[in-house]
Amino acid sequence: MRTLIFNANIVTGDGETILENHSLAIEGELITGIINIPYPNYDVADHMINAKGDFIIPGIINHHAHSVTIGPTSAGEAEPPLPKSRVRWELNQHLSEGSTTIVNMDGFTTMEEVGETRALTPMLVQTMSTHTPLHLEYARWLNRGGMREKHWLTTEDMIKQGALGIGEVGGLLDISYIPVEVQNKTGVQISLEEAAVLWEALMAQPSDEKTALDLMMKRGISSAMEGVKELVGQSGQRMKLAVEACCEAARVAGELGVPLAMHNIPSTKNQILDYVRDLKGLLIACHSNYAYKPQEAVEAARAVKKAGGWVDVHTGDFFRARQFFRNHATTLALLDEGLVDMISTDYIGGYWDSIPRVLEYAVDQKVINLTQAIALATGNVTRAIPNVAPNRGQIIEGKIADLTVLNKGRISDVRTVLISGKVVVDEGRIxxxxx
Ligand SMILES: [Zn+2]
Incomplete structure (x- = not known):
């Protein structure tokens, strides 16, 4: 079957190329022709799609999402699975936002569960794994109810069966409980960077109470000192195991030569910078725009890139829920410095903004141009994670026809999505x- 998409502007996904007034032919599941006129004469296609001058981009590859399989949910904590109906709803959200490949970061999922999930959506569903010994031990100890006998696997086996790499790790080192404690005790809001300073000082062996107290005096929150010390102490064992689990995961990623997707926040920064020295291009610093102030995010991202790692930003929730993102100052600073390789949705409490919405904003703010923006969600991802979307990610003859059509005037408006040459979203409807 031949499909002709005519009157299109093609953004190829290489970060540079836009082919204006073109059309595109698909035979079966492959792109077979990129035609340098908008209205090819006497074409005998079975199926015609009028792109109406809109942008055709490669299908979006969302390389970091949660709650998109029927396996245990949450990164590292192994909460019970969501019902199938809910997983299908999540998958449909991503599909209607233009994604054609999605990567699960709930790392205890099995390949059988991935297989069952694939039956729920036309998207290519991929997974990362956290089946390393200490992550399994942590999940057993936490006992949140998501783990079954079948989830006791090894990452080596998961990789052999098709998992892409190790991830997401480092989420267990989130220290957002510290600002909550300080606010409860003193009414003062401290940032996650300040919490990271406190955490590192109090976790140090021996603990560096002077640094912690100095910061707390400066911010007028010393009355919370005992409470914070107690909390850090209580969570000390847990944090120690979490740190060791990350070190082990980094070592295994290096041994297997597979990507390691790691939570990049102020309290994991030092570890990331440590691992990236060995892992280089195998390390993905996830959501590098989250929990940092702009300048600190820029410094962390620059160090990651200098060592050869990849920098991801997540979309946040600024355009919808605004529970995590009050602005995109950090995202824009990273983009403006040319430090961002990829963009993904992550989960953000379940109310993430779509990738095209954030790219539209970044282009409007002139920190990046359209072709660079599209590459963050397409071509770049296939360079960072080699097997994420085989034979996809760019619009070239011979590639699989996973394509997303975006409204030219407003690229957050996803009009049409094709997967393997078939229309799966038509005028915004699945x-x-x-x-
Ligand atoms: Zn995540």
Whole structure:
């Protein structure tokens, strides 16, 4: 079957190229022709799609998402799985936002569960794994109810069966409980960077109470000292195991030569910078725009890139829920410095903004141009994670026809999505699968 998409502007995904007034032919599941006129004469295609001058981009590869499989949820904590109906809803959200490949970061999922999930969506569903011994031990100890006998696997086996790499790790080192404690005790809001300073000082062996107290005096929150010390102490064992689990994961990633996706926040920064020295291009610093002030994020990202690692930003929730992101100052600073390789949605409490929405904003703010923006969600991802989307990620003859059509005037408006040459979203609506 031949499909012709005519009257299109093609953004190829290489970060540079836009082919204006073109059309594109698909035979079966492959792109077979990129035609340098908008209205090819006497074409005999079975199926015609009028792109109406809009942008055709490669299908979006969302390389970091949660709650998109029927396996245990949450990164590292192994909460019970969501029901299938809910997972399908999540997958449909991503599909209608233009994604054609999605990577699960809930790392205890099995490949059988990935297989069952694939039956729920036309998207290519991929997974990372956290089946390293200490992550399993941590999940057993935490006992949140998501783990079954079948989840006791090894990362080596998961990789052999098709998992892409190790991730997401480092989420267990989140220290957002410290600002909550300080606010409860003193009414003062401290940042996550300040919390990281306190955490590192109090976790040090021997603990560096002077640094912690100096910071607390400066911020007028010394009355919270005992409470914070107690909390850090209580969580000390847990944190120690979490740190060791990350070190082990970094070592295994290096041995297997697979990507390591690591939570990049102020309290994990030092570890990331430590691991990236050995792992280089195998390390992905996830959501590098989260929990940092702009300048600190820039410094961390610059160090990651200098060592050869990859910098991801996540979309945040500024355009919707605004529970995590009050602005995009850090995202824009990173983009402006040319430090961002990739963008993903992550989960953000379940109300992430779509990738095209944030790219539209970044282009409007002139920190990046359209072709660079599209590459962050397409071509770049296939360079960073080699097997994430085989034979996809750019619009070139011979590639699989995973394509997303974005409104030229407003690229957050996803008009049409094709996967393997078939229309799966038509004028913004998901096409029900034929039975
Ligand atoms: Zn995540």
């Amino acid at each position: 096409v029900p699968p034929r039975t």
